[in-house]
Amino acid sequence: MAELLRLAAVSRRFSGLKALDGVTLAINKGEVLGLIGPNGAGKTTLVNVVTGVTRATSGTVTLQGRDITRLKTWQMARLGLSRTFQIVQPFAEFSALDNVAAASLFSQPGESVKSAREAAREHLAFVGLESQALQPAATLTLAMRKRLELAKALAMRPQLLFLDEVNAGLNSAEVERATRLIHRMAESGITIVMIEHLMKVVLNVCSRIVVLHNGRLIADGAAREVIANPEVVKAYLGHKYAQQEAVDGRA
Amino acid sequence: MSRSNIALLALVACYAALPLFGGSYTLRLGTIASLYAILALSWNIVGGFAGYPSFATAAFFGFGAYTSGVLQGHGAPLIVGVLAAALASLALASALGAVLLRLRGHYFAIASLSLVEVFRELVNNATDLTGGGMGLNIPVVANTSVMGDATFFFYAMWLVLLATALAVSVVAASKLGFGLACIRQNETAASMVGLNTTLYKTAAFGLSACFVGAAGGIYAAWVHYIDPSDVFDLLYSVKPIVMSLIGGLGSSLGVAIGAFVYLALEEVVWRNYIQIHSGLLGVLIVGLLLFLPHGLVSFRGGFGRIWGRRRKVKNG
Numbered sequence: 020m021a022e023l024l025r026l027a028a029v030s031r032r033f034s035g036l037k038a039l040d041g042v043t044l045a046i047n048k049g050e051v052l053g054l055i056g057p058n059g060a061g062k063t064t065l066v067n068v069v070t071g072v073t074r075a076t077s078g079t080v081t082l083q084g085r086d087i088t089r090l091k092t093w094q095m096a097r098l099g100l101s102r103t104f105q106i107v108q109p110f111a112e113f114s115a116l117d118n119v120a121a122a123s124l125f126s127q128p129g130e131s132v133k134s135a136r137e138a139a140r141e142h143l144a145f146v147g148l149e150s151q152a153l154q155p156a157a158t159l160t161l162a163m164r165k166r167l168e169l170a171k172a173l174a175m176r177p178q179l180l181f182l183d184e185v186n187a188g189l190n191s192a193e194v195e196r197a198t199r200l201i202h203r204m205a206e207s208g209i210t211i212v213m214i215e216h217l218m219k220v221v222l223n224v225c226s227r228i229v230v231l232h233n234g235r236l237i238a239d240g241a242a243r244e245v246i247a248n249p250e251v252v253k254a255y256l257g258h259k260y261a262q263q264e265a266v267d268g269r270a
Numbered sequence: 271m272s273r274s275n276i277a278l279l280a281l282v283a284c285y286a287a288l289p290l291f292g293g294s295y296t297l298r299l300g301t302i303a304s305l306y307a308i309l310a311l312s313w314n315i316v317g318g319f320a321g322y323p324s325f326a327t328a329a330f331f332g333f334g335a336y337t338s339g340v341l342q343g344h345g346a347p348l349i350v351g352v353l354a355a356a357l358a359s360l361a362l363a364s365a366l367g368a369v370l371l372r373l374r375g376h377y378f379a380i381a382s383l384s385l386v387e388v389f390r391e392l393v394n395n396a397t398d399l400t401g402g403g404m405g406l407n408i409p410v411v412a413n414t415s416v417m418g419d420a421t422f423f424f425y426a427m428w429l430v431l432l433a434t435a436l437a438v439s440v441v442a443a444s445k446l447g448f449g450l451a452c453i454r455q456n457e458t459a460a461s462m463v464g465l466n467t468t469l470y471k472t473a474a475f476g477l478s479a480c481f482v483g484a485a486g487g488i489y490a491a492w493v494h495y496i497d498p499s500d501v502f503d504l505l506y507s508v509k510p511i512v513m514s515l516i517g518g519l520g521s522s523l524g525v526a527i528g529a530f531v532y533l534a535l536e537e538v539v540w541r542n543y544i545q546i547h548s549g550l551l552g553v554l555i556v557g558l559l560l561f562l563p564h565g566l567v568s569f570r571g572g573f574g575r576i577w578g579r580r581r582k583v584k585n586g
Contacts, residue, residue, distance in 0.1 A: 096464035126464030
């Protein structure tokens with residue numbers, strides 16, 4: 020598998036706190052990578068560093084061999100790095116359609132307002148929001164706004180998509196629907212990194228898992244191996260989960 | 271182009287007929303009305319579209335006035351002075367904007383406010399070029415009658431208003447306008463979708479200064495004499511904001527109407543209550559903002575709806 024993105028010894032300090040501590044990680048083209056770890060482990064900081072929202076204090080990020088550590092957020096977006104936010108960030112007054120159109124308009128060269136709106140219709144249909152197209156984003160339900168985030172991210176025609184807890188706050192039917200969407204996005208060839216607390220979803224979707232704990236990468240490997248790793252069990256999953264998994268695995 | 275922007279252009283076009291109806295007093299008021307509308311429409315680009323509360327209007331008004339005044343003092347014709355004022359304001363505002371617009375909210379407001387003071391002090395101290403605190407005389411444009419003069423400056427200011435209204439309408443319907451609306455709603459999310467926010471904000475700031483500078487240039491020639499405390503008057507920064515609030519933030523038509531309404535209030539109050547005119551004007555503005563927080567555009571869709579609601583309450 021070809022390497023798409025590489026983090027080399029990336030650290031990020033917030034004054035006294037080391038949110039990321041020498042993280043080295045390679046993301047391969049076409050894979051769906053699960054990024055897990057306890058709250059405050061540095062998962063969102065990692066996504067922020069890669070997408071240029073916060074700068075790395077040290078270390079480098081390269082996209083297909085090109086150093087992108089110092090690029091601005093909008094430059095990264097145009098290189099095909101796209102993300103959804105854990106706390107959804109719509110343009111509240113805009114309709115759902117214009118939200119998605121904005122993503123397409125500013126990330127794709129040569130797009131006009133009109134052509135961006137046309138493209139937006141397709142992406143809204145993909146996430147099942149076509150009947151809400153003209154509704155202001157502020158009036159959508161949380162589940163719809165999460166799907167709107169997905170449509171915005173897709174409109175940017177990403178090479179690499181970070182999903183930051185797209186399932187948080189959704190009920191089980193909504194989670195199932197979102198999971199199906201993620202599967203379809205992965206099938207279309209988008210490389211995905213997902214931050215997720217629902218282990219059921221992680222195991223269902225991801226082929227590889229990395230675990231962050233206190234800013235350090237403590238495990239990286241195939242999904243089943245990682246969740247059996249004693250250090251991961253201790254830091255994040257807990258013994259009960261491990262026992263349950265062992266029982267389920269035998270059964 | 272949206273219906274409200276077509277209405278704005280129609281309003282400006284009709285306004286050109288004013289000299290048919292009035293004498294020199296009417297034309298004087300009409301010229302000030304155009305000036306106010308230019309300032310308010312310009313402020314709305316940066317304050318209404320992009321949501322950055324700029325207090326720099328007076329800075330570029332004065333800068334334009336002095337640019338055109340100094341050039342005319344050296345024998346340049348009015349048109350050259352005004353074009354130079356517009357272009358110089360555009361360039362200066364773009365350069366300053368690229369730095370200032372990294373600040374947000376209150377910090378940006380204060381920084382833009384300080385521009386007015388800085389410019390005023392610079393002009394005060396550059397005595398050789400600007401005459402400093404003694405002011406600057408601008409040669410009278412050769413024109414025969416009082417009426418001829420009034421009509422000439424009315425149309426000069428009107429042309430700048432027309433250019434401003436056209437520019438604002440084009441911006442509102444363009445990619446730039448779309449981007450500014452994104453920045454106003456959520457700047458972080460805007461940069462996440464690939465929008466170069468600094469470039470867009472700088473363009474907005476530059477455009478908004480360009481027409482203000484041109485208006486300042488015409489003002490200088492119109493009044494023949496300017497001094498720093500006149501053209502760098504902070505009221506030129508505050509009034510456009512009040513007009514925009516009266517008219518309705520973000521809507522160009524509303525903002526232009528807000529400018530006319532503001533001028534009417536100012537004139538009526540000043541003529542009838544000369545002793546307490548500022549106080550009374552203040553009370554009126556506070557009242558308007560309290561009862562019409564979204565400005566006059568709240569009436570869009572007709573008085574009928576409000577009337578209908580009243581009646582329903584009464585019947586129910």
